[in-house]
Amino acid sequence: QLQLQESGPGLVKPSETLSLTCTVSGGSIRDKGYYWAWIRQPPGKGLEWIGSIYYKGDSYNGDTYYDPSYRSRVTMSLDTSKNQFSLRLTSVAAADTAVYYCARRVIAATELDYWGQGTLVTVSS
């Protein structure tokens, strides 16, 4: 059974960088049938797509697809040695306070079939 687990600081100061890692177990991020995605949910609000990354091979950084709303601030990466993928979001503000989820996205029909439990990140000084 595939499992995903987010980890990272729960509190980030304004203007600093938010960094989260998703550890995948029960499957491999090298599996070319899937993207690996980040989604967030501000308190009391709906889901927001941040982007996804796809493993192309050990000689590549991975193909990334970012929502235009975040494109100037976001970076996603893969660490195949640890079976992890990561999110970096720069210049955060209070509006970036949210529960951040990592998930697996199926290439064929784009559904998000496995999700992590989510981690709350609060942006505050």
Place this chain on the structure above:
Amino acid sequence: QSALTQPPSASGSPGQSVTISCTGTSSDVGAYNYVSWYQQHPGKAPKLIIYAVNKRPSGVPDRFSGSKSGNAASLTVSGLQAEDEGAYYCSSYAGSSGGVIFGGGTKLTVL
């Protein structure tokens, strides 16, 4: 990309059926048969209940069904049960940029 449009709330009594709509555009819902639906209970991660418009993952009851017509998709929950109460989100593939777009969510109340 604008969010897909869902009604903020829906309700029904146990045993009844309820349908939740999800309206997009000819660039997302209307262009691809890649509409998914997610169920979310308070404090929990979303759970996939419908993908590719009308397919159910293993373990999802057949009380949940999906459909699409033009730029709009729908989720129908038949035989409502108390545990169906929660938030429901639709999503769609949004084109060659590789993006996914979500609806604003619908809170389903079982009366």
